[in-house]
Amino acid sequence: MSETVDLTTQLGKVLLPSPIIAASGTFGHGAEVAHLCDPTRLGAVTSKSQAPFLWAGNRAPRLIPVAAGMVNAVGLQGRGIEHWVERDLPDLKATGARVIASIWGFTVEDFAQAARLLVAVQDQLVGVEINLSCPNHGSGATVFSHDTALSAEVVQAVHATNLQAPLFAKLSAGVTDLPEVAGAVVDAGATGLTLINTFRSLVIDAETRRPALGAAGGGLSGPALKVIALRAVHDVAQAHPHIPIIGTGGVLTGLDAVEMLLAGASAVGVGTATFYEPRATHRITDELVDWCRTHGVGSVRDLIGRLKEPEK
Ligand SMILES: Cc1cc2nc3c(=O)[nH]c(=O)nc-3n(C[C@H](O)[C@H](O)[C@H](O)COP(=O)(O)O)c2cc1C
Structure with missing residues (x-):
C-alpha cells in the first residue's frame, strides 16, 4: 500500500503538517527529547508552561504510576518565560520544531505579563497556549478554568497585549458545563482550545497515612484519561463546531488519535505516552x-x- 495520506490540519489560521502535537510538560523543554524524537515530524511541540517568574514547583515525589496512567504533581516548576525565551526557545527552534509556547500564572496580570514577554519572539511561535487548568500548583491554588468568568478574563487580558499569535486556552474536564467555558474563552479572544489537562486526583500511602505525592493532590494523565478527553472534545465540538480543538488525554496509539479526531479534534496532543516511550x-x-x-x-x-x- 503506497497511497499517501494527507496529514495536514488547520487550527484556525495555523496550518500544521501533522495533527500530532507534543503536549505541554511532556516533551522536556524540547531540545533534549528532540535528540530521541525528531520534532519536525510533529505538527508542533508545546513547551512546558512558564510563568513570568521562576517557580520551584512541588516537593518530591512528583510522579507516581497508577492503574492505567500516572499522577503527577510537578507543580509547574520552571525558570520563567525570560529564561525560556533566551535559552530554551533557541535550542528548540534549532531542531526545526514548530513551537507552541505555554504560559501560566497565579493572577490575571501574571498571564498578561507572560504574554508581553513573548511579544518579541512571537514570529517564532505558531501559537500560545494559555494553561488555565493545572490541577497541582499548590493546594488551594485557583484552577482558572473551573471559573468561566475568570477564564475569560485571563484570555481577554492576554488578547489585549501586543501578542498577535493564535491563542489556545487549555481547559479542564472537571467542570459542570465545559462548552460554556469553551464558548466564553473563545469570545474573549482565543483561536482555539486544548482539551484536556490532567484530572484532579489523589494517591494515598496507607502506611504513612499521607498523600503519596509531595503535594496534597495531583493530576491524572495517561490511558485512563482518554475516555474523559473524548467526551470533553465531543461535547465542545458539538456545541461549537467551528472552534479548533487540540484533543489531548490518554492517546497512546494511532487508533486513539483516530478516535480523538472523530470526536471533533483538529489536532491530537500526546503527553504521557512520551514518558513510556520517547x-x-x-x-x-x-x-x-x-x-x-x-x-x-x-x-x-x-x-x-x-x-x-x-445506531437506532
Ligand atoms: C509530568 C507532566 C507534566 C505536565 N506539565 C504540564 C504543563 O506544564 N502545562 C500544561 O498545560 N500541561 C501539563 N501537563 C498535562 C499534559 O500536557 C496533558 O494535558 C495531560 O497529561 C493529558 O495528556 P496525556 O494523557 O497524553 O498525558 C503535564 C502532564 C504531565 C504528565
Missing part, C-alpha cells in the same frame, strides 16, 4: 497513517468530527 509520537503518527490507508481515508481532515450518531 518516540511514541512517531509511532502514533505511523499508526495513524496506516489506519487511514487501510480504511481508505486520504486525509486526516476527513476524520475530524465525523463521529456518527448511535
Whole structure:
C-alpha cells in the first residue's frame, strides 16, 4: 500500500503538517527529547508552561504510576518565560520544531505579563497556549478554568497585549458545563482550545497515612484519561463546531488519535505516552497513517468530527 495520506490540519489560521502535537510538560523543554524524537515530524511541540517568574514547583515525589496512567504533581516548576525565551526557545527552534509556547500564572496580570514577554519572539511561535487548568500548583491554588468568568478574563487580558499569535486556552474536564467555558474563552479572544489537562486526583500511602505525592493532590494523565478527553472534545465540538480543538488525554496509539479526531479534534496532543516511550509520537503518527490507508481515508481532515450518531 503506497497511497499517501494527507496529514495536514488547520487550527484556525495555523496550518500544521501533522495533527500530532507534543503536549505541554511532556516533551522536556524540547531540545533534549528532540535528540530521541525528531520534532519536525510533529505538527508542533508545546513547551512546558512558564510563568513570568521562576517557580520551584512541588516537593518530591512528583510522579507516581497508577492503574492505567500516572499522577503527577510537578507543580509547574520552571525558570520563567525570560529564561525560556533566551535559552530554551533557541535550542528548540534549532531542531526545526514548530513551537507552541505555554504560559501560566497565579493572577490575571501574571498571564498578561507572560504574554508581553513573548511579544518579541512571537514570529517564532505558531501559537500560545494559555494553561488555565493545572490541577497541582499548590493546594488551594485557583484552577482558572473551573471559573468561566475568570477564564475569560485571563484570555481577554492576554488578547489585549501586543501578542498577535493564535491563542489556545487549555481547559479542564472537571467542570459542570465545559462548552460554556469553551464558548466564553473563545469570545474573549482565543483561536482555539486544548482539551484536556490532567484530572484532579489523589494517591494515598496507607502506611504513612499521607498523600503519596509531595503535594496534597495531583493530576491524572495517561490511558485512563482518554475516555474523559473524548467526551470533553465531543461535547465542545458539538456545541461549537467551528472552534479548533487540540484533543489531548490518554492517546497512546494511532487508533486513539483516530478516535480523538472523530470526536471533533483538529489536532491530537500526546503527553504521557512520551514518558513510556520517547518516540511514541512517531509511532502514533505511523499508526495513524496506516489506519487511514487501510480504511481508505486520504486525509486526516476527513476524520475530524465525523463521529456518527448511535445506531437506532
Ligand atoms: C509530568 C507532566 C507534566 C505536565 N506539565 C504540564 C504543563 O506544564 N502545562 C500544561 O498545560 N500541561 C501539563 N501537563 C498535562 C499534559 O500536557 C496533558 O494535558 C495531560 O497529561 C493529558 O495528556 P496525556 O494523557 O497524553 O498525558 C503535564 C502532564 C504531565 C504528565
